[in-house]
Amino acid sequence: MTAGSLVYVYAVAREPAATLVTMAGTLTGVAGSPVHLVLRSPALAAVVSPVPERDFHETALRRHLEDLGWLEALARAHHGVIEAFSTHATVLPLRLATVYRDDDRVRAVLHDRQGLFLDRLGRLDGHVELGVKIYVDRGSDTPSEPAPPAASSSDPPLGPGRSYLRHRRAEQDSRNDAERAAERAAERIEATARAHAVERARHRIQEGELATAPGVNVSNDAYLVPAAHADAFRAEALRSTDGLTGVRVDVTGPWAPYSFAGLPEPDPPGSAP
Amino acid sequence: MTDPIANRLGSLPSRSAPPYNQPSTANLADILERVLDKGIVIAGDIQINLLDIELLTIKLRLLIASVDKAKEMGIDWWEHDPSLSSRARRTPSLDDARGTSSLEEENRRLREQIETLRADAALAPAEEPEAGAAPSPARPKRSTTRARPTRGDP
Numbered sequence: 093m094t095a096g097s098l099v100y101v102y103a104v105a106r107e108p109a110a111t112l113v114t115m116a117g118t119l120t121g122v123a124g125s126p127v128h129l130v131l132r133s134p135a136l137a138a139v140v141s142p143v144p145e146r147d148f149h150e151t152a153l154r155r156h157l158e159d160l161g162w163l164e165a166l167a168r169a170h171h172g173v174i175e176a177f178s179t180h181a182t183v184l185p186l187r188l189a190t191v192y193r194d195d196d197r198v199r200a201v202l203h204d205r206q207g208l209f210l211d212r213l214g215r216l217d218g219h220v221e222l223g224v225k226i227y228v229d230r231g232s233d234t235p236s237e238p239a240p241p242a243a244s245s246s247d248p249p250l251g252p253g254r255s256y257l258r259h260r261r262a263e264q265d266s267r268n269d270a271e272r273a274a275e276r277a278a279e280r281i282e283a284t285a286r287a288h289a290v291e292r293a294r295h296r297i298q299e300g301e302l303a304t305a306p307g308v309n310v311s312n313d314a315y316l317v318p319a320a321h322a323d324a325f326r327a328e329a330l331r332s333t334d335g336l337t338g339v340r341v342d343v344t345g346p347w348a349p350y351s352f353a354g355l356p357e358p359d360p361p362g363s364a365p
Numbered sequence: 366m367t368d369p370i371a372n373r374l375g376s377l378p379s380r381s382a383p384p385y386n387q388p389s390t391a392n393l394a395d396i397l398e399r400v401l402d403k404g405i406v407i408a409g410d411i412q413i414n415l416l417d418i419e420l421l422t423i424k425l426r427l428l429i430a431s432v433d434k435a436k437e438m439g440i441d442w443w444e445h446d447p448s449l450s451s452r453a454r455r456t457p458s459l460d461d462a463r464g465t466s467s468l469e470e471e472n473r474r475l476r477e478q479i480e481t482l483r484a485d486a487a488l489a490p491a492e493e494p495e496a497g498a499a500p501s502p503a504r505p506k507r508s509t510t511r512a513r514p515t516r517g518d519p
Contacts, residue, residue: 104405164393167400188400212405223395295398302394314399350399 098148099192102139102173103183104209111180119176122169130195132202136209139177148191178348182217185350220322220346223314224329226277227307227340228270270338274310277339280332288325289315293351307340314351322346
């Protein structure tokens with residue numbers, strides 16, 4: 093390690109097959125530097141790359157992380173590396189911006205936490221994470237906004253007050269319908285999850301600056317699914333809105349098991365044995 | 366949004382890598398949600414866990430969840446920082462908690478004052494019923510005389 097550079101750790105994997113070693117050589121990570129593996133014989137390997145100290149020491153990092161653009165670039169680079177490895181092996185993703193002084197320190201951590209890492213990796217073996225989001229389509233009542241004038245022209249006896257109230261009623265009805273539809277979809281997804289998923293994690297509902305998808309996000313879950321079941325789970329989850337209006341289901345993934353890499357959730361209510 | 370990011374990239378040309386198996390639709394919210402909040406925290410040499418705190422200043426509720434996660438892992442120093450936690454005020458042990466401990470001091474003094482005032486007042490109400498006893502015989506009459514409805518009851 094040259095002076096002025098730190099070691100950024102992406103993930104931990106079991107002692108790598110040759111493919112992982114060669115793969116690491118082809119990858120570019122955060123800050124455009126090459127990715128390599130830090131081995132801890134005989135069990136574990138950490139996926140790391142050097143990063144410039146001037147950007148990643150404590151104060152610089154604090155400053156940078158408030159910059160959404162910088163954060164996005166970092167997150168995407170982090171995710172890119174983990175995603176690439178997770179297609180070939182079970183990896184344990186570490187949280188964004190886990191930085192060590194040098195490879196030796198990483199090795200020491202692998203040594204110290206070996207039991208924890210192996211335990212988690214064993215739990216995640218052969219599983220992928222799928223994200224399932226349910227959206228209620230508020231868009232369905234906005235187009236009805238310009239409807240009242242048209243309705244009043246076809247219904248001359250309706251005064252402006254009556255037509256307004258009727259419009260409000262229609263709006264409220266459609267909202268209630270959409271919410272009921274969302275509940276129905278959620279039930280179906282839960283049934284699907286019981287058949288396929290082994291664990292569930294609830295995420296916060298997406299809103300605000302980053303929520304770019306149309307509609308209102310009403311549920312945002314991640315499921316840990318055996319890789320063999322992933323396609324079936326996805327298809328069934330997408331089918332859960334069949335026959336329902338005003339509700340949309342979005343399935344993302346397969347992801348590396350980010351949401352299940354931490355401590356076991358105390359109460360995974362949707363999990364099946 | 367892509368343009369400003371590209372400009373800022375300077376030291377961070379991150380995504381030269383090809384799109385892997387990763388779904389191209391993965392939006393930033395999904396990635397951040399996973400990458401920030403989840404995954405294992407191993408206490409790095411550098412106090413990167415500050416990350417969890419700093420994100421509070423980003424006005425995204427999505428990101429704040431990571432604080433819970435860090436606490437789960439036993440990283441909770443912000444709880445002792447009065448500028449970040451109201452709970453820290455109960456434990457004025459640090460130097461930087463001086464501001465809050467002086468507040469506490471003032472609170473205590475005010476409370477004592479109230480107590481003494483109350484102790485004084487405890488005598489006064491004892492006299493008051495007698496002082497108010499004069500108008501009270503007039504009360505039955507008052508129900509008929511509607512001209513004086515504004516008279517305050519004791």
